[in-house]
Amino acid sequence: MSDKTTLQDIIDSFSAEVKISKKDADTFTKEFFQLIQEALERDKYVKIKGFGTFKVIGIESRESVDVNTGKRIQIEGHQKITFLPDASLKEVVNQPFADFETVFLNDNVSLNAVGDEVAVSDDNQNEEDNPSVEESSSETVPEMGHEENDTLDEEVDSDKEEDAVEKENAVKEKDAVEEEDVEEVPVDSGISEKIISNERTHSTNFMHEQVQRRRKKQTKFIKVSVTLSALIFLFLIIAVLIYYWMLVPSKPLPNTHLNNTAIVNKSDSLNKSDSLKGSDSTKISNNANGVIPVKGDDKIKAKEDTSNKSNDNLQGKSGKGAIIGLKTVHVMKAGENLYTIAEKYLGSKSKAKYLIQYNHFKNPDLIKIGTKIQIPQMGE
Amino acid sequence: MVKLYKDECDMTNKEFIQELSKRLKKSSPETQQLVQSFVTEMTKEIRSENSTLMIQGFGTFEVKKKMERVIVNPAFERPMLVPPKLNLVFHPSNKLKEFFK
Numbered sequence: 001m002s003d004k005t006t007l008q009d010i011i012d013s014f015s016a017e018v019k020i021s022k023k024d025a026d027t028f029t030k031e032f033f034q035l036i037q038e039a040l041e042r043d044k045y046v047k048i049k050g051f052g053t054f055k056v057i058g059i060e061s062r063e064s065v066d067v068n069t070g071k072r073i074q075i076e077g078h079q080k081i082t083f084l085p086d087a088s089l090k091e092v093v094n095q096p097f098a099d100f101e102t103v104f105l106n107d108n109v110s111l112n113a114v115g116d117e118v119a120v121s122d123d124n125q126n127e128e129d130n131p132s133v134e135e136s137s138s139e140t141v142p143e144m145g146h147e148e149n150d151t152l153d154e155e156v157d158s159d160k161e162e163d164a165v166e167k168e169n170a171v172k173e174k175d176a177v178e179e180e181d182v183e184e185v186p187v188d189s190g191i192s193e194k195i196i197s198n199e200r201t202h203s204t205n206f207m208h209e210q211v212q213r214r215r216k217k218q219t220k221f222i223k224v225s226v227t228l229s230a231l232i233f234l235f236l237i238i239a240v241l242i243y244y245w246m247l248v249p250s251k252p253l254p255n256t257h258l259n260n261t262a263i264v265n266k267s268d269s270l271n272k273s274d275s276l277k278g279s280d281s282t283k284i285s286n287n288a289n290g291v292i293p294v295k296g297d298d299k300i301k302a303k304e305d306t307s308n309k310s311n312d313n314l315q316g317k318s319g320k321g322a323i324i325g326l327k328t329v330h331v332m333k334a335g336e337n338l339y340t341i342a343e344k345y346l347g348s349k350s351k352a353k354y355l356i357q358y359n360h361f362k363n364p365d366l367i368k369i370g371t372k373i374q375i376p377q378m379g380e
Numbered sequence: 381m382v383k384l385y386k387d388e389c390d391m392t393n394k395e396f397i398q399e400l401s402k403r404l405k406k407s408s409p410e411t412q413q414l415v416q417s418f419v420t421e422m423t424k425e426i427r428s429e430n431s432t433l434m435i436q437g438f439g440t441f442e443v444k445k446k447m448e449r450v451i452v453n454p455a456f457e458r459p460m461l462v463p464p465k466l467n468l469v470f471h472p473s474n475k476l477k478e479f480f481k
Contacts, residue, residue: 005425007435014421018414028414031403033438037476039396049393051419052468081439081477083470092423093443093468100463105450 040081052085322379323358332371338364345375354378426468439472 007029015025036054039046044056061077091098330341342352356364358376367373401411426433426441433441448464 005433010418010421010425010433013425014418017421018417020414028404029418031400032415032418033435035396035400035403037438037479039399041479046396047392048396048415048419050416051422052470054470081470081472083439083441083468085468089423089468092427094466095427097464097466100448102463103461105459105461 048086050086050088052083052089055082055084056080057082323354323376324379325377327375327377330373330375332367332369332373334369338367338373341373341375346378351378435473437473437475439470439476442469442471443467444469 338352401408
């Protein structure tokens with residue numbers, strides 16, 4: 001890189017090429033550049049075929065701030081010479097990298113391996129005969145030397161893990177991408193290899209930075225989305241809770257079921273009544289005598305069973321719709337189900353569960369015809 | 381600097397060679413050939429050495445490597461990997477800079 005070619009070297013080779021004397025070549029080149037300079041002065045624009053264009057660009061004056069003093073200063077307008085290499089010259093200069101194209105990266109391509117590249121790159125110089133070269137060989141020009149096959153492999157591997165479906169394409173893409181890293185260099189130039197190996201570390205650092213920046217963005221996004229989803233989840237839970245809280249009073253309360261031998265369930269009923277206390281205390285206050293007010297459809301039965309009230313009294317407060325005793329026994333007929341029976345005897349379909357409870361049906365959906373169903377007497 | 385009419389203020393290759401031939405007192409086809417071979421010689425030099433070409437009193441031509449980099453397409457937000465590139469840059473010498481100030 002530091003090796004500089006002066007004009008003299010060119011004149012030497014030039015004179016040899018065209019077979020003119022060195023003196024002539026010297027004058028020629030002097031005139032050449034002199035003319036460019038003068039033409040630039042006059043026309044502001046010189047185009048030389050196969051080389052490029054020189055242009056003089058006027059730069060307008062602008063305000064800026066002095067870095068040391070912090071004062072505002074005026075940068076005066078001046079003229080600047082620019083050089084734009086010709087397309088053909090550009091191509092020639094860029095020939096080592098001519099095969100590369102801009103490539104779309106898959107979203108989930110991990111660039112972790114690039115970070116390791118720095119460490120690996122030193123060894124790669126010796127690994128030109130690495131057997132894994134085949135992976136990229138289909139796309140590379142035969143004269144090019146392969147380097148950094150390790151990184152290529154790493155990339156490919158990580159790709160495979162990430163999306164096995166797109167493996168084929170991804171690998172190919174990756175090959176194309178990584179060939180850039182592979183730094184194909186014409187075989188004859190040993191110096192450029194050194195240069196590029198230096199530069200590669202820079203480039204990889206740069207890549208790494210880029211990746212980290214992207215990572216940060218992604219994690220930010222993930223954080224936001226996580227908090228958002230958490231909020232939504234919380235809101236849902238609250239909504240469900242509110243829904244249940246609204247439903248509780250209208251729901252039939254967990255009942256106390258008393259068999260004929262009510263004493264057996266005494267403790268049970270006590271528990272239930274406790275829960276009742278919690279849910280609506282107004283009703284309990286009505287139950288000073290241990291009788292629970294029943295909905296309209298149960299009123300009749302409530303009247304009938306005054307005798308059982310005393311029984312309830314003994315047991316303490318019992319829940320609404322407590323089972324007081326056996327009313328009748330119903331024999332299951334065809335076309336009947338627990339709902340119809342519950343509606344018939346207990347006044348509402350929703351009381352079918354009392355039947356289930358009272359009769360200890362293990363499978364209430366499957367009750368055979370002829371089964372004797374004990375219809376409980378519901379307390380008031 | 382906006383150029384409205386290219387022909388008026390530009391010096392094209394043809395004009396350049398004509399001017400040069402006048403100065404060298406040679407025929408224009410001859411100078412053209414000379415220029416051509418000179419340019420190829422220079423490009424050869426630049427290419428093979430991958431180094432700086434210094435021309436006294438004029439400036440330096442340098443091959444610089446642009447790193448590969450990941451960019452994000454603003455339209456589709458897709459990350460793209462731009463390959464590395466070798467670029468020829470020209471730095472005018474101080475003398476030339478002074479000349480145009």
